[in-house]
Amino acid sequence: MTRLAALESSFAHAVLDAGAEVPPPLVRKAGGTPSRRFGVYRNNVYKSLVDVLAGRFPVAVRLVGDEFFRAMALVYVEREPPRSPVLLDYGGGFADFVADFPPAAPVPYLADVARLEWAWHAAYHAADAEPLPLTALEHAAPYAAGAKLTLHPSLHVVRSGYPVVTIWELAARDGEDEPARLPADGEDALVIRPRLDVEVRRLPAGGAAFLYALRGGATLQDAAATAMTDASSFDLAANLTGLVASGAIVDIRVQGLKS
């Protein structure tokens, strides 16, 4: 290892591990000891990454408070520091981490809210595509045997055993303190950015299973069958209309044909 590589290695380890010794080649300058000065880097690294997460999960911050959120985010940063300088990609594992973070257990829906917020962030930065207009359903093509749908690249589905969309809406609304009356049932969310604005909608029964199947490459008929197994009340025509109206469909392909 070169001297520079060795120095950076010891420096990086000391930044990441608060219990580590300050790397020895530092010299005292002006009024500060090396450990005081080195602390600036430790603080910058952790604070900036916790700030990134707090900015990315604002509703989770509101649900548990800034202090709790930052303490939790700090543990995440220690366990899963970023692996890329593109911090837009950082935090994809945060919801799973929250789900397994024991101190957050009293807020059991927190992980699902974090999933919804990550989906919002991912949709915001996803590739652009022009959604199909509602008139696309006036043709018989969508219902032809073997038809397949291409979903919008920004589309995300979040399934939850909690009323996650309602919780997210109530918490995202600033300053309203009237007691929230939450639905008893879980909600599945469709998160999508058809053009410039990200939209969050509740999916009807079977809608999430339908979208998962479509994304997996299933034909419309097979996806509808899967959705029917998931929820016997699944309504293909209503789901299809709702998806097109949401801007969720960018193409309908029939074998050998293109709509």
Next chain:
Amino acid sequence: MASGPKANRPIPPRAGVGLKAQHYRDILETAPDIGWFEIHAENYMGEGGPPHAYLTAVRERYPLSLHGVGLSIGGAGPLDKDHLARLRALVDRYAPSLFSEHLAWSSHDSIYLNDLLPLPYTEETLATVCDHIDQVQETLGRQMLLENPSTYVAFAETAMTEVAFLREIVRRTGCGLLLDVNNVFVQAANHGFDASAYVDSFPAEHVGEIHLGGHAEDADDDGSALLIDDHGREVADPVWALYAYALARTGPKPTLIEWDNDVPDWQVLFAEAKRADAVIAGTRSAAA
């Protein structure tokens, strides 16, 4: 002028500001008389969405400078080729008039530390940094500007001054320099040297851009001020004075107001840019 990115239009020797998502609409609706905008490259490495839509619209109206914060040019290991390719794609797409990065490192063993970490100024570091700058300039097909850092520690093995180190990098690679006046001020306070002497020794003829940002004041061990380069407030008055002093040496240069944390309303940021424009105008009339 034809629509579309104004390729190769140089950044004018005026003030510009960092482009922030909070200000996209203000800028497009009010069409402020401002020289140019700078973006952090890494914030535009998503695939699509509002950042690219607004940047495209801003780029049609103003010259653009691309400022990287994550390339880790001072990293002992090889440069991240994927990241270089992402930078290249942004350069191809938006045709910025300037590209700049930092004399610092930020990645180690695939972990990205999200801070601009300090380097010992040795022959070995010099060779590494120059190799990396050569690679950047070759990949991007253009000259880059290298920014002087803010540092809080010093290394025992450092064998040359920062300015001598920067001069040698310029000589070997042909890159230009981005003079961050706030960084000079912060370092001078933290390391106990004379900021104006640093500016006097800086190779003014290679300065392609100047940065001005705010800093925070913390307490050092002995109770004296420890300055933190946080880009979270107005530019401090003594930094404005040092800026005027630097401009007298460099002549009018594109000058960026950096305000990246606790981002204020557009009018507050724009007022800082107008203040920088006034200093530049003062330099011009003094020279006339």
